[in-house]
Amino acid sequence: MSKRSTTTMAAVALVCALTVLTAPGAAYAAPTPPPSPSGASGTSGTPATPGGTKDLEAVRAKIDALYHDAAVATDAYNAAEEKADKQSVEIVHLAQKIAAGQQRLERLQKNAGAAAREQYRTGGIPREAQFMLSGDPQQFLDNAGRAYQGQQATKNLVSQLTRTQKDLADYAADASAKWKELEEGRKKKAAAQKKIEKQIKAAQKIESRLEKEERERLRKLEEEAEQKAQTAWLSSGVLKEINGRATKAGKAAVQFATAQIGKPYVWGAEGPKSYDCSGLTSQAWAAAGQPIPRTSQEQWKRLKRIDIKDMRPGDLIIYHDDASHVGMYIGDGAIIHAPRPGRSVTVAGAGSMAILGVVRPDA
Template identity: 55%
Template sequence: MRQTPGAHGRRTAAVVTLALALTATLHQPAGAEPRTLPQVRAELDRLYHQAEVATEKYNALDGKVARQRKRLGTLRGQVASAERRLSRLTGLAGAAARSQYRGGGVPAEVQFALADDPERALDSASLARQAQLATNRVIKALAVTEEELRTRGDEAADELERLRENRASLGSHRRTIRARIDAARRVESRLEDEQRRELAALERETADEAQAEWVRSGVLDSAGTTKGSTAGRAAVAFATRELGKPYVWGAEGPDSYDCSGLTSQAWQAAGVAIPRTSQEQWRLLRRVPVTRMRPGDLIIYNADASHVSLYIGDGRMIHAPRPGRQVTVAPAGSMEILGVVRPDA
């Protein structure tokens, strides 16, 4: 891109200022070389990418913690039920033992029944045998319940320990996310207005070049003719209504979203439940060739599947980009595409 001498001077000054800002912010050595605007953009991309990777790990673990809380509640309920059953069976076993001691194996209420209506009662030997069998069943049930109580108690204790460990990991991911976002924001806060405009222009230029190269590859020649399914169109309609809402890591609506929060909620609105994170969406949903993608499909980005968008047709997608940005429409090929998945295959 051609520049006037004045513009070149301003660009040089901007680079020097940015270099000093990055040196202070990122703890570079005193003799570090000044950074160019492309290098500044690369550094910001790196920080935000690390934040996004940590966000998706946080989202996955957050879902796991929620499931563990539910299971722990179920186990505690089972423990309480087993304790009540154990108490009842203990009482029955004690009553049976006392009855055998007093009546030679025949409960007092049975003896009363015999005396009251002897014609309908069984003989004493048969009743004694039945009483003994009943007592044995009570004792057996008591042993089974005691074992169940121990098992459920151990499972609850193990689940609680795993829950505590995962909560600690959540805190670690949360700190990583905030550290990366804060570092990127410190870099951005030192940019002057002209530098911000130049950086934004560089981002657009890079995205446009990537999109143009993607289109030239012919990938849209057949994809452009494929219509979305009814559910896919509903997912696109949902995402379109969310345009302009801010990116917030870990958010899944209704006021803000991260990348996979938006895609999972869009498909939830279409009546299809899909995994929460971009990695799980890539791992579990059916993969389709990029040349056959249709509106509503999810485009997975980066080698680590750390970003996801919703394809809306005509080479465009809707996504929640990163902190400081809003849900927006962007060129689908403006980032490194890993692949495409279809939630309603």
């Protein structure tokens, strides 16, 4: 899992110490992930222990649907975590601005107090008025400029006081809004986590009911389905059109991803001991010096899209209509990806799943 909680705690400590934030507002429900391709969800309608290949295919479809829904929820969790990290940094910056503004306000108030005390000592008659009432014409001329400067200084002091007070009020309002958003994101993340754990538990429950021999057959069916899809993809002749060469950064990203082969998939993880699908791709490109969005859906939205025929090693292939999975193309029709819970980072056929499109981090 990521280590962003330290930043969040720092934001909480700074802002609470300044006591300028309001209490968080009402919670908002987490968005419902889109339905899986199979239409299956939750634990309802769980197939009985299979008695033949047809029954085992139904089991495989059910398990695939559950893990797909878990992947969608994982993207929602990761997106909420990434947003919370940014909001925490913004809150820290606002807290620092508030602290600096308070110090400035105290200095201005001190200067204003000194001016008020000076006026009291002169009996309420401003210094410039005293100059005007002087019987010495030369003194009047000499100090006329000073009187004007004093008037301007007083005007500027009042203006600075007003502006600083407004800035502090704006900073406090912004910090309060960010705090509320942070709390809403926390609730969304918690809801996504609950969804993930529910779907994974349901899939594992189905698998646990299978006998050892049936689990082997199920694994074989999964491999056959992937090989069938990959064969169909290669048979289209697409590989003959792909001749892109990796950039220096692309090679570095592929090298990083290759070094992670064999490490387990863990939802929400971004290394170094485990990864989810977008955790692997985002960390690979970060290691190559090119930070990219954390989630597969944001990678699809924000990175440059390219034609498959122009694909080169290091590019990311986005899968499924909802962009819920991602793998890194490594050449020769293959990808490296973190498949799902219970699996490890591995090499697979680029066409073994339904391709939504290809994006390029170093376009």
